[in-house]
Amino acid sequence: MHASRFAWHNDDPDYDALPTLRNLNLSYVRSSGYANLRCIWILGCPVEIAPHADAAPAGPGGGDSDGGRKLTTKEIFKQAFEELMPGVQVPEKVGVSCCSQFAVSREAVRARPREDYVRWRDWLLQTPLADDLSGRVFEYMWHIIFGKDAVFCPSAAECYCNLYGLCNLKCQESTCEGRYVLPEFATLPDGWPRVGWSGEERNFTGSD
Template sequence: MRLSYRVGAAALIIFAIVLIKRHLDLIQDDAPVLQSGWNFGSFTGDSSLSGSSPNNAPSDSSKPKSSKPKLTGDSNSNGYANGNQKDDALASRPIYETTPIIVPNDRIIVMAKLASEDTNWVASDLNEWRNIIYTVDDESASHHTPKNKGRESLAYLQYIVDHYHDLPSTIIFLHSHKDGWPGAWHTDTMAYSNVDSVRALQTDFVQRNGYANLRCQQTPGCPEEIRPFRDPPQPGKTTERVYAQAWVELFNNTDVPEVVAVACCSQFAVSKEQVLQRPLEDYQRYYDWVLNNRLSDDLTAHVMEYSWHIIFGQEAVYCPDAYQCYQDVYGNPYFW
């Protein structure tokens, strides 16, 4: 009888041990696991983990903050037994490779258009470029100029004035026509295509040179389109007759060149660095001149057509060899 009591007691003890062990296992499984949000860059004596949740939600100051987890071997308030251990720990921290952040689409096409013109081709065919298109004859458009003056000139200058402090690296100033004759007669590709010319543009050359005329054929415009002091004036050269006075008003000096020449026709690319070579006040003065001068729309546009290259750092006569121009601007001396 006494033996049966002993066997029963032993069985109860074993059963109790099993229950206690299972209970301890459950407690261990439910224990909170330290999140991996430990900042390897914050090994300072007064730093601690905030009570924020893993998803970076704002912390609740009413909740107690957990203390900084100690590293193995901690024996003082800084979490290091001595200076050598601290140095060893810092040296053993993981080193991660980093990838530099590249601003996407750090280039833009700036364009002027009439409300009646369809420029959807820019976004569909040149979607690797950002774009901003100013409607010059509709003040209800999302981007517009105050009035239709100087053809594309006011839109080009408005972009620079509005975005002087946040310009992308490369800016193309482009007409609203896509391709074809006669609308795009001055575009240097076999199909007179602005899409083809933009796709072929060598942006590294734009960055090196600061300015790139998208037309390489030298006529019209070179070798001496404007002679401000020609006497007597050449018949039909109306832009030439007003250029000297326009120069004084635009550039605020009387150093009018004897000859001004560049291949037409106000389609070009510039770098951010080149734009910033002039202060914002200069572009504001050009903008005010285009907006308020008493010249006709056509004359205003032609004065600017033969001034853009000078504004962007080139000599008054900018007529590079056509083959060299095609090589520099489009990467192929026989591009056209």
């Protein structure tokens, strides 16, 4: 998870990470191996990247720009995947709820040889890609690294119930009422969670 308690991507009505950690079903994480802490599908599901179709034409230097235009994660994902996962077929589609917030079991971590982690560390240190791009490559690879299908988008109802014990929500496949709204801005306002987007007082009932 990210270091700050309140952040726009936290899957909580108040964007609060504390209830996420307090209510997390560790038994389910152990049995599943990997669990994305975001149940909402926006952003990243059902498919975020089509590595073969989205790939940018190969050019000199292997950097993160193409004729002065900054490349996107989608465009560099295929090449990065091939470098990070040699011998593994690049998937046709990749989908997972965003933002690199997940829980993983000890067994899932140790199922990978030490050499894999060394290769990934060295790639991060040596890649010419900017930090935001190299980070987003891993954002859409962690679930694959820890044993899930390239498209890993369980229903929101299943996710909230299994991970947090919230089993009586009114849901569609991709969302459940009252849980998460994608904010207009990535930075929460000063005074959040007690002060809202327009400076209004919010009825925040969580703990400080």
